[in-house]
Amino acid sequence: MTAKKGCLSGKLLTADVYSEQRRARFWSYVQRSDVGCWLWIGSGTHGYGLFGVEHHRAHRIAYVLCVGPIYPNEIIRHSCDNPACVRPDHLLKGDAKDNKQDALTRGRVALGESHGRAKLTSANVATIRRRHAAGETLKAISTDFPGIDRS
Numbered sequence: 001m002t003a004k005k006g007c008l009s010g011k012l013l014t015a016d017v018y019s020e021q022r023r024a025r026f027w028s029y030v031q032r033s034d035v036g037c038w039l040w041i042g043s044g045t046h047g048y049g050l051f052g053v054e055h056h057r058a059h060r061i062a063y064v065l066c067v068g069p070i071y072p073n074e075i076i077r078h079s080c081d082n083p084a085c086v087r088p089d090h091l092l093k094g095d096a097k098d099n100k101q102d103a104l105t106r107g108r109v110a111l112g113e114s115h116g117r118a119k120l121t122s123a124n125v126a127t128i129r130r131r132h133a134a135g136e137t138l139k140a141i142s143t144d145f146p147g148i149d150r151s
Contacts, residue, residue, distance in 0.1 A: 001024055013060060013070040016132035026051055026061055030086055035083035038062075047083035064095070075099050081106060 018026070029042035029051070031144040040049030049058030063076045066088035070076060077099055080090045094102075103109045114120045120128075124145065131141050142148055 013056065013064050015064045015069075018061070019066065021079065022052070023065060026058075026065070029058070030062075032087075037082050037090060038087035039082075040084045040086050042083065049084060049086065059083070059086050059091055059107055062088055063091045067091070067093075077102055083110070120145070 022107050029040060029049070031039045031041050035040075041140050042049055042051060044058070049059050050056070051061055056144065057076075059078065060070055060076050064070055064086065070093070073095060075094050075096060075098070076147075077092045078085055078090055079092055082090075085091075092098075100109075110116060128141055128145070129139075132138060
């Protein structure tokens, strides 16, 4: 099976592959708190913890150890938006669509003029729409907005 995004091995991830010794080693890299996130203090990348020679993401291992298996194409999302968190009650199973919806709902996606590649402001768009609705051609309007074509 080919590796899938969200499941690094592309295989079912279950707790039975972790011996008691590996589980103890895993939890030794976790800074627990009575309230708030349980932080992964081991190695990682892009804010996510990594564990073992397989380099599984730490939050995924915490999920399988405490909640249940993860199937290919399933993503483990953070309700706390903290990629270093491995607290089981902060972790939710979902798919890529759920993850994208989380990002939109929580304001982690740049839209409109706040997007880094935006060429027009909201005011520019309103002006273009008003002028076009009044009958002006897009070609004529585009001359007032250098670097913008009619698409």
